[in-house]
Every structure is written in C-alpha cells, then in structure tokens.
Amino acid sequence: MISLVEVQETNKMIREMNLDVRTITMGISLMDCAHTDLSVFNQKIYDKITKSAEKLVKTGEDLEKQFGVPIVNKRISVTPISIAAGSLNTDSYVPVAETLDKAAKEVGVNFIGGFSALVQKGCTTGDRKLIESIPEALAVTERVCSSVNVGSSRSGINMDAVKLMGDIIRQTAERTADRDSIGCAKLVVFCNAVEDNPFMAGAFHGVGERECVINVGVSGPGVVKRALEEVKGRDFETLCETIKRTAFKVTRVGQLVAQEASKRLGVPFGIIDLSLAPTPLIGDSIAEIFQVMGLEEAGAPGTTAALAILNDNVKKGGVMASSYVGGLSGAFIPVSEDHGMIQAVQRGALTLEKLEAMTCVCSVGLDMIAIPGDTSKETISGIIADEAAIGMVNNKTTAVRLIPVIGKGVGEMVEFGGLLGYAPIMPVNSFNCADFIDRGGRIPAPIHSFKN
Amino acid sequence: MKGIITVLGKDKVGIIAKVCTYLAERNVNILDISQTIVQDYFNMMMIVDISQAAKSTEVLVEELQHIGEEIGVEIKLQHEDIFNIMHRI
Numbered sequence: 001m002i003s004l005v006e007v008q009e010t011n012k013m014i015r016e017m018n019l020d021v022r023t024i025t026m027g028i029s030l031m032d033c034a035h036t037d038l039s040v041f042n043q044k045i046y047d048k049i050t051k052s053a054e055k056l057v058k059t060g061e062d063l064e065k066q067f068g069v070p071i072v073n074k075r076i077s078v079t080p081i082s083i084a085a086g087s088l089n090t091d092s093y094v095p096v097a098e099t100l101d102k103a104a105k106e107v108g109v110n111f112i113g114g115f116s117a118l119v120q121k122g123c124t125t126g127d128r129k130l131i132e133s134i135p136e137a138l139a140v141t142e143r144v145c146s147s148v149n150v151g152s153s154r155s156g157i158n159m160d161a162v163k164l165m166g167d168i169i170r171q172t173a174e175r176t177a178d179r180d181s182i183g184c185a186k187l188v189v190f191c192n193a194v195e196d197n198p199f200m201a202g203a204f205h206g207v208g209e210r211e212c213v214i215n216v217g218v219s220g221p222g223v224v225k226r227a228l229e230e231v232k233g234r235d236f237e238t239l240c241e242t243i244k245r246t247a248f249k250v251t252r253v254g255q256l257v258a259q260e261a262s263k264r265l266g267v268p269f270g271i272i273d274l275s276l277a278p279t280p281l282i283g284d285s286i287a288e289i290f291q292v293m294g295l296e297e298a299g300a301p302g303t304t305a306a307l308a309i310l311n312d313n314v315k316k317g318g319v320m321a322s323s324y325v326g327g328l329s330g331a332f333i334p335v336s337e338d339h340g341m342i343q344a345v346q347r348g349a350l351t352l353e354k355l356e357a358m359t360c361v362c363s364v365g366l367d368m369i370a371i372p373g374d375t376s377k378e379t380i381s382g383i384i385a386d387e388a389a390i391g392m393v394n395n396k397t398t399a400v401r402l403i404p405v406i407g408k409g410v411g412e413m414v415e416f417g418g419l420l421g422y423a424p425i426m427p428v429n430s431f432n433c434a435d436f437i438d439r440g441g442r443i444p445a446p447i448h449s450f451k452n
Numbered sequence: 453m454k455g456i457i458t459v460l461g462k463d464k465v466g467i468i469a470k471v472c473t474y475l476a477e478r479n480v481n482i483l484d485i486s487q488t489i490v491q492d493y494f495n496m497m498m499i500v501d502i503s504q505a506a507k508s509t510e511v512l513v514e515e516l517q518h519i520g521e522e523i524g525v526e527i528k529l530q531h532e533d534i535f536n537i538m539h540r541i
Contacts, residue, residue, distance in 0.1 A: 002536065004495075010538055
C-alpha cells in the first residue's frame, strides 16, 4: 500500500529538489541510408529520422503529465555520420548537418547528436572530411551536436587527430564569434567514448547498437544535496549510504519512464544513464553537494576525494535500480552549467588544473569551460592530449568541451543561454607545447590494454 | 489503472466536495482517502481507479490542476507506478 509519507517524499523531490528525467534520447541507425549521391543520402536520413522520431516529443510530454515528473529534453542520436556517409561523393558534409538540423526541427527535439567520427586509431577519408566540415556545420546549424573520439585504452591516442581538433575548435570558435563562440559548446572530443550515451553534445548511436533504441538520462543533484543535508557531520559510511539510497530512487524513476516510453513508441529500451548532471539553477548543482559534504568551495583540498565518493556511490545505487545502466553514469562537472562551479571559479577556488585532477574520478572530463579567445590551437591540443591520456591510462571515458571565446579574456563572462548556462573565462597555462603536438602520429596503447 | 491524487494548500470549506464531484462526473472511482491538517494546511491523498474514466489521464491531470487553481490549492494526479517503483524493490 502506498503511504502518504512516500507520496509526499516523491513529490517533494520533484517539486523542491529539481528531480527530473533529464533526457529521453532516441538512437537511430543510419547505416541503411548509405548512398553515393548527396541528395539521395540526405533525403533518406531525413525520412528515416522524421519517421522514427515522429511521436517522440508527444510521448515524452504525455509521460511527463501522467507521472508528474518533468522530462526536460527529448533528443535524437544517430550513427556517426562519418560512417553512415562513408561512401558519399562529396567534399563537404555540411549539407548533411543541415539535413540533420532540419529533421530535428521537424520532430521538435532540441538537439541531434552524431555529427561524429571515431578516429582513435586512424582517419578514413570520410572521417577527415567530416572533421574538416565541423566548424561550418556548427556555425550554420542550430541543433546539431558533434563529437570526435581521438583515443581509447585499446588503441592509444591518435595525436594527428588531437592536433587537428585543436585547430577545429579554434575555427569553430571563430565561425561563431558573434555568439560568444557557442559552436564549441556543441563539440566534444572524447577518449573511450561510449556508444550508448544519451547526453549531448557527445551522444551518437553506436555501431554495435540495434536499429532504433530509447535511452534515458536521469538527474538529481538537488535531491542528493538535500539528502546529504540530513546527515551533516556524520561519518563517511553514512555519507556513502545516503548517496547510494538516493541514487537508487532517482534511477528507479528513470527506469519507469524509459520502460513506458519504449512500450509506447514500440522501440526497445537501451540503457539508463544515472548521471548527476547539474543545471544553472540554484539547488541543482554538483558544487553545492561538495559544500554540503564539508568543503568551503568546489576546488578546495578534498574536492577530488569528494567527487570520487559521489561518483562511486551514484553508480552503486543506480546499478541496483536498473539492470541496464550505461552511458556516462556518474557525476558531471561542467563549469558553465553549474552555478556553484561558476562561483568557485570567480572566487579563485577552482582552476583548470584542479578540474583536470577531478576528471580522473568524474564521469566525463573538462566540460563547458570558457577559455581566453587568444588561446593557441596547440595549447588546446595539449589540453586534449592530457585529458585523453587520463582516459586512456585509467580505462575510463574522458572528454574535452572547451570554448575559446573569441575577443574575450580572463575574468570576462560569457552567456550561452538555457541549459548551457554562463561562465567566467578561466586562465590557461600558456607555456608552449607546440613542438610536442607537432610530432604527430599515435601514442601507443598502455601495457594493460593487452587483454584478450 | 490506479492514480494518486494529492491536494495541498490552505484549508477551507469544500475542497473534498469539489474534487469528489469532479471525479464522480468523470467516472473515476475513489478507493482510499487519507487526510491530515497541519497548522491550517490541508494535505490529502486519494487513491483512485482511472481505468474506467471518461477522459484520458492527461486531460484529468490538466482539469484537476485547473480546479486547484480556482480554489487556491495544488492538485496533482499521478500514475501510481511512480511511487511504487521508487519505494518498493
């Protein structure tokens, strides 16, 4: 029998603590759309996307009403375009990005991910064309997200791609300079990218996935924070137990929505991604969780340990709640999307180097960090290489989403709007690494990669 | 299919009457009611059967919300599964 207390608890989590289903992402394979002719290819992918996702937004809205839990985003991820468009006879993939954008607008989703390439071991002709199309593609489209996987624990790091991406990020920033270089907010560079990730900008529909699939991302930093307030001052065992229990409850909600969405859409359910992803709202911040844990600001000594505790226990709670947990599950630490992190940067508590250390234990990496517009492409490549190395050596996913804001310098603010938030520009170590990056080639995989 | 209705707000005459009348007119059967009043605040939970309802759940949710706005309380109707799944293994 459902009790009044339980009903109140659930509704309090939704109303006061910002519990939400962050995203329902429909993954769609575009493998069968391959064609040599650009206009035929575009027509095929447009038709397939709009047909498969026809009812996605409406179903999300219905579920939102029925269960009374907000479902913030409805999104689509597609097969990495560099693969689906491999046989295409064209020099530029920008028209493909425009088609994706049009399809996303038609079905009403706010982002479509998959303008992507997987080049951890090397680039095909198609991969190279795709990567070179990114700056223009992100400038002329609104909802398209792009990602490039440059390394993995099994194959090492493709340093040619790392070098190229430094340049691509700069070009993307310049192409969208009039809008605070927002193009870069839709571009992620990965190491060990997962193929079932429902979170943008890094989402794409993996090549090992089925035809069409529903993945759900749940989030509730506010819920975790409030739960921890109840056990303030208690020992670490209690702290961990509390996070675990809360993550369990949050994930169960995602599981329900995912199963129901999959049933109504007639599309198989893929995974639940149980991430604590912040929003710019007060009370929905990872940095605030650190403060409740006992740190003055995010970035204070102890922050890496606090993040490790948070990440591990979120996973432990979530794994019990759903059999298919995947994606990037864990705690996200984007700067611009978390008002507590923004405050920590402004107060000088949080630096890029501390963030890098924290990425060893978080679920992604250097995320949504605004840097000075005059940062060189080699420096950006150097940061990507560092972050990819952390992922490669530690068998984890890492990512870089840096925004060199053209025309702005350290301390100035940038506003991206909506869930992307706002951020102060952080200083970057500007000592030269050009000779290192210019070497090119590939960093071999670490010794422990050799398992078979 | 069962739904859970929660009503929260400052206590006044006729809240239950208004909600019950609405439900009766839409052929929604009330299975259980529990209610508390804490310092003038009215707090009610109803378990209802919506499988025979004359309207879709989405419409019921919206209309109940409007009734709540009219009388100055918050009325929510949610599918019972969200509570079951969160609190029962």
